[in-house]
Amino acid sequence: MSDDVLIHFSSNSSNQSDQSNSLPTKIALLEARMVGKGSATPQQTGPAKFSGLPESLPHETLLSSDDSDDDNGGEFLIQANIQKRRKLEEENSSVVSEHVELQQLFQVVDDTRQKIEEGSDISKSTTDSNRKKSRRKGNCSSGGGRGSRNMDQTKTPAFPSSNGQLDSSYKKNVCAMDDTRNNGCTPLEEISSLHAKVAALEEELKRVREENSEIQQLHQMVEKELKEIKDADQQMKTKRTKVISDLLISVSKAERQEARIRVRQESLRLGNVGVLRAGHVISETWEDGQAMKDINVQLRNLLEMKEVVERQRKLLKKRQSDKGDGTDSDTGVQEEDVLIQEEIYKSRLASIKREEEMLMRERDRYELEKGRLIREMKRIRDEDGSRFNNFQILNHRYALLNLLGKGGFSEVFKAFDLVEYRYVACKLHGLNANWSEDKKQSYVRHAIREYNIHKSLIHRNIVRLWDIFEIDQNTFCTVLEYSCGKDLDAILKASPILPEKEARIIIFQIFQGLVYLNKRPQKIIHYDLKPGNVLFDEFGIAKVTDFGLSKIVEDDVGSQGMELTSQGAGTYWYLPPECFELSKTPLISSKVDVWSAGILLYQMLFGKRPFGHDQSQERILREDTIIKARKVEFPSRPSVSNEAKEFIRRCLTYNQVERPDVLTIAQDPYLMYTKK
Numbered sequence: 001m002s003d004d005v006l007i008h009f010s011s012n013s014s015n016q017s018d019q020s021n022s023l024p025t026k027i028a029l030l031e032a033r034m035v036g037k038g039s040a041t042p043q044q045t046g047p048a049k050f051s052g053l054p055e056s057l058p059h060e061t062l063l064s065s066d067d068s069d070d071d072n073g074g075e076f077l078i079q080a081n082i083q084k085r086r087k088l089e090e091e092n093s094s095v096v097s098e099h100v101e102l103q104q105l106f107q108v109v110d111d112t113r114q115k116i117e118e119g120s121d122i123s124k125s126t127t128d129s130n131r132k133k134s135r136r137k138g139n140c141s142s143g144g145g146r147g148s149r150n151m152d153q154t155k156t157p158a159f160p161s162s163n164g165q166l167d168s169s170y171k172k173n174v175c176a177m178d179d180t181r182n183n184g185c186t187p188l189e190e191i192s193s194l195h196a197k198v199a200a201l202e203e204e205l206k207r208v209r210e211e212n213s214e215i216q217q218l219h220q221m222v223e224k225e226l227k228e229i230k231d232a233d234q235q236m237k238t239k240r241t242k243v244i245s246d247l248l249i250s251v252s253k254a255e256r257q258e259a260r261i262r263v264r265q266e267s268l269r270l271g272n273v274g275v276l277r278a279g280h281v282i283s284e285t286w287e288d289g290q291a292m293k294d295i296n297v298q299l300r301n302l303l304e305m306k307e308v309v310e311r312q313r314k315l316l317k318k319r320q321s322d323k324g325d326g327t328d329s330d331t332g333v334q335e336e337d338v339l340i341q342e343e344i345y346k347s348r349l350a351s352i353k354r355e356e357e358m359l360m361r362e363r364d365r366y367e368l369e370k371g372r373l374i375r376e377m378k379r380i381r382d383e384d385g386s387r388f389n390n391f392q393i394l395n396h397r398y399a400l401l402n403l404l405g406k407g408g409f410s411e412v413f414k415a416f417d418l419v420e421y422r423y424v425a426c427k428l429h430g431l432n433a434n435w436s437e438d439k440k441q442s443y444v445r446h447a448i449r450e451y452n453i454h455k456s457l458i459h460r461n462i463v464r465l466w467d468i469f470e471i472d473q474n475t476f477c478t479v480l481e482y483s484c485g486k487d488l489d490a491i492l493k494a495s496p497i498l499p500e501k502e503a504r505i506i507i508f509q510i511f512q513g514l515v516y517l518n519k520r521p522q523k524i525i526h527y528d529l530k531p532g533n534v535l536f537d538e539f540g541i542a543k544v545t546d547f548g549l550s551k552i553v554e555d556d557v558g559s560q561g562m563e564l565t566s567q568g569a570g571t572y573w574y575l576p577p578e579c580f581e582l583s584k585t586p587l588i589s590s591k592v593d594v595w596s597a598g599i600l601l602y603q604m605l606f607g608k609r610p611f612g613h614d615q616s617q618e619r620i621l622r623e624d625t626i627i628k629a630r631k632v633e634f635p636s637r638p639s640v641s642n643e644a645k646e647f648i649r650r651c652l653t654y655n656q657v658e659r660p661d662v663l664t665i666a667q668d669p670y671l672m673y674t675k676k
């Protein structure tokens with residue numbers, strides 16, 4: 001339209017003398033014509049703002065919903081620019097400048113129309129938020145109340161929000177609707193705006209769905225890969241486990257073979273178990289090996305030689321006395337010969353004695369070796385007789401290797417934990433199939449009790465209990481920390497007396513473990529401290545084990561201790577007098593362990609137990625050996641420090657009321673390792 005109007009204005013502007021044709025008049029006419037057209041829509045009379053206009057121009061503006069401006073159907077509404085007109089009326093001086101200004105004005109009209117057109121196009125297809133914004137502003141500037149009528153029907157559509165982006169675009173839309181309500185839109189515009197919104201949201205939804213399906217595909221791919229990795233790992237694990245257990249088995253088989261060869265060689269030297277038949281009775285007897293036989297022969301020879309020399313010596317003495325007081329001239333010579341002969345016999349006897357002592361020491365050494373050999377023979381026999389000797393894997397985890405030893409009701413195997421990759425000791429508790437159900441149940445109860453006490457103990461001087469599981473109806477297994485060194489019993493059997501320094505550090509470590517047991521919220525009395533229950537790891541760290549007879553000291557126990565309900569159990573050489581009390585139920589405390597530790601130290605230092613060393617358990621009980629053990633005596637040899645003796649005396653205090661408990665004796669100077 002503006003082109004026509006411009007041409008029209010341009011032609012008129014040349015005739016300035018004609019008032020009716022003057023510019024202001026023409027503008028007024030034009031305005032009147034336009035207003036007349038638009039008067040059918042009275043709500044549009046108010047000025048509408050259009051923020052897209054340049055700042056320099058007034059905001060009374062030209063709005064259009066159609067790009068046609070012909071006489072008949074023009075839908076343009078040109079608002080009178082009153083200010084401009086007044087200015088023109090006032091100044092009315094320069095037609096040229098007016099013309100220029102009008103040209104500018106119509107240029108603005110043109111620009112605005114173009115923008116509206118753009119806005120209308122955008123509203124049909126946009127998904128772009130910036131374009132939406134420009135479209136919205138275009139719509140809003142169309143003004144009027146019609147939009148607000150329709151907006152009420154379309155307000156707050158419940159679009160699902162899948163993400164923040166959608167949310168924010170939704171908010172923008174609502175906001176745009178609010179703007180529209182305020183400023184007014186045509187229903188067509190609103191519908192197209194809503195269509196656009198729906199399209200935008202659908203687009204968004206489509207995009208989100210696509211993303212989602214991509215994510216799902218990715219997820220599936222990752223899951224598949226993970227499964228493949230897991231499968232491969234499982235296969236690797238199985239292979240690794242197989243390789244490790246095969247290796248362990250070959251090593252163990254070699255060890256078994258080596259042990260048997262060693263035993264065969266040793267038994268040639270030291271002796272063997274033979275079978276003795278007496279009628280129908282078959283019994284086992286020990287037959288000495290060559291080395292033992294040789295020593296015994298040598299000892300016998302020495303003994304015979306000693307007897308011969310002794311006899312000769314006596315004869316010489318007799319002959320001398322038979323001759324009486326010699327009156328011969330050569331008597332002096334004979335006397336001298338007798339003295340010399342006497343001296344020779346004496347020195348011969350002394351040398352025989354030395355040889356004898358040496359052979360005796362050698363025989364003692366052989367005896368120790370023989371003891372070790374007998375234990376090893378027994379172990380091999382137990383291993384051969386065990387139903388767990390063919391390298392089973394227990395609980396899909398513990399590869400059984402060689403037998404470490406057999407106790408009263410259990411077999412202990414060295415094993416390898418295929419999950420944690422470490423050596424362990426598997427203690428297999430076998431219930432005797434011939435036992436009554438009651439006895440079996442009591443044994444299991446006992447073992448569970450032991451497990452419950454032991455499993456919570458974590459201290460470097462206490463053997464760890466890792467696991468427990470059932471193997472079959474009559475067998476279960478406890479898995480213990482493996483101590484590869486010998487136990488104290490084996491050490492003392494090999495060398496009955498230990499240097500004081502070694503004995504002191506061992507007893508110190510045992511007390512460290514006992515202090516731990518007594519500093520817990522629930523104190524524990526071990527009750528079965530003996531050399532066989534002290535193990536050593538590869539670094540020589542002493543560890544207390546076997547909590548089968550342990551007692552938990554309940555909170556409500558009096559100062560005198562708890563009642564001993566399992567009287568008779570334990571190893572009597574190591575138990576204090578109160579445990580043998582028969583007149584009433586004994587009360588016991590951690591002082592039981594203090595006594596046992598005192599006995600252990602004594603045994604390590606002097607090579608024997610202080611009370612009932614050579615007595616059997618039965619005899620100790622029968623002869624009240626421990627009840628009579630009021631005072632400890634120390635042999636003169638080997639020499640041991642007075643501090644050690646005093647410490648042992650304190651541990652072996654007869655009266656338990658006067659005996660220090662674990663926490664008190666742990667403060668003893670003998671157990672302190674501070675620098676002097």
Ligand SMILES: Nc1ncnc2c1ncn2[C@@H]1O[C@H](COP(=O)(O)OP(=O)(O)OP(=O)(O)O)[C@@H](O)[C@H]1O
Binds near residue numbers: 410412481487
């Ligand atoms: N954790 C372990 N590590 C290494 N060897 C062990 C372990 N536990 C026990 N042994 C060894 O296994 C053998 C048998 O142990 P067990 O405790 O069954 O015997 P015991 O104490 O002589 O018997 P009982 O418990 O019936 O008195 C012993 O020689 C012991 O040294």
